[in-house]
Amino acid sequence: MNDASAEMPVNHHADHPGFAGITGSLFGFLFLLIGRANARLATERAHVSAADHVVDVGCGPGTAARTAARRGARVTGVDPSASMLRIAQAVTRGRADITWAEGTAERLPVPDGSATVVWALATVHHWRDVTEGLAQAYRVLAPGGRLLAVERRTDHGATGLATHGWTDAQAESFAGLCRAAGLVDVCVTGDRAGRRPVWTVSGTKP
Ligand SMILES: C[S@@+](CC[C@H](N)C(=O)[O-])C[C@H]1O[C@@H](n2cnc3c(N)ncnc32)[C@H](O)[C@@H]1O
Structure with a gap:
């Protein structure tokens, strides 16, 4: 483990400014193209x-959210960015099995114990408060419910865009926070989303 990256928190891009307004819309269209592999991986x-x-x-x-709905699940998609949610709604064209809600990981607009799966794909590194985000995930999960986080694998010493994801140390650090939040059977897996190496961190609410 490299000392410099061990010091980087798991939410090292908490202050990223780019998800609002026109920039947010541009990123939204980009994520439509690049988010499919993570969506398939998480659903599996x-x-x-x-x-x-x-x-x-x-x-x-x-x-x-749409990939899960195609499997028959009911889905609540939560995002703080109105630009992202506008694109989500437009692309989804009013599927009744998906609810879109403005909110954050730290303030999930979802009732206690109502979810069987909570997932966070390429987003934990942007959360402002990971401990609070995990407390919220724990709150909304039903007993036996599963948490899954997917992040791109990044290299120690990466810079710029290449830092959007987690090193092995950051994935392990997030797993530790999951255990501290009360989740059990927490594991970190080196995985592939399409050709891209990713970390999946999963755990269960007892
Ligand atoms: C890289 S995008 C990933 C979007 C989507 N999960 C995907 O895989 O296509 C990161 C998303 O996290 C959202 N985000 C940023 N801060 C957040 C927070 N505190 N809670 C929840 N979502 C947040 C952004 O608005 C953005 O839509």
Whole structure:
């Protein structure tokens, strides 16, 4: 483990300014193109079925929410960016099984114990408060519910755009925060989303 990256928090892009307004819309269209592999991976790893209520935290333009809905799940997509949610709604064209809600990981507009799956794809590194975000995930999960976070694998010493994701140290650090939040069976897996190496961190609410 490299000392410099060990010091980087898991939410090292908490102050990223780019998800509002026209810039947010441009990023939203970009995420429509690049989010599919993560969406497929999360749906497989979480074994999403028609029995599930999936909460997609930081849903962006909603690619993963739609993938879960196609498996029959009910889905709530939550994002702080009105630009992202506008694209999500436009692309989804009013599917009744998906609810879009403005909110944050730290203030999830979702009732206690109502979700069987909470996932966060390429977004935890942007959360302002990861401890609070995990407390909220724990609150909204039903007993036996699963949390899944997916982040791009980044290299120690990366700079610029290449830092948007986690090193091995950051993935392990997030796993530790999941255990501290009360989740069990927490594991970190080196995975692939399409050709892209990613980390998946998963855990269960007892
Ligand atoms: C890189 S995009 C990923 C979007 C989507 N999950 C995907 O895979 O296509 C990061 C998303 O996290 C959202 N975000 C930023 N801060 C957040 C927070 N505190 N809570 C929840 N989502 C947040 C952004 O608005 C943005 O839509």
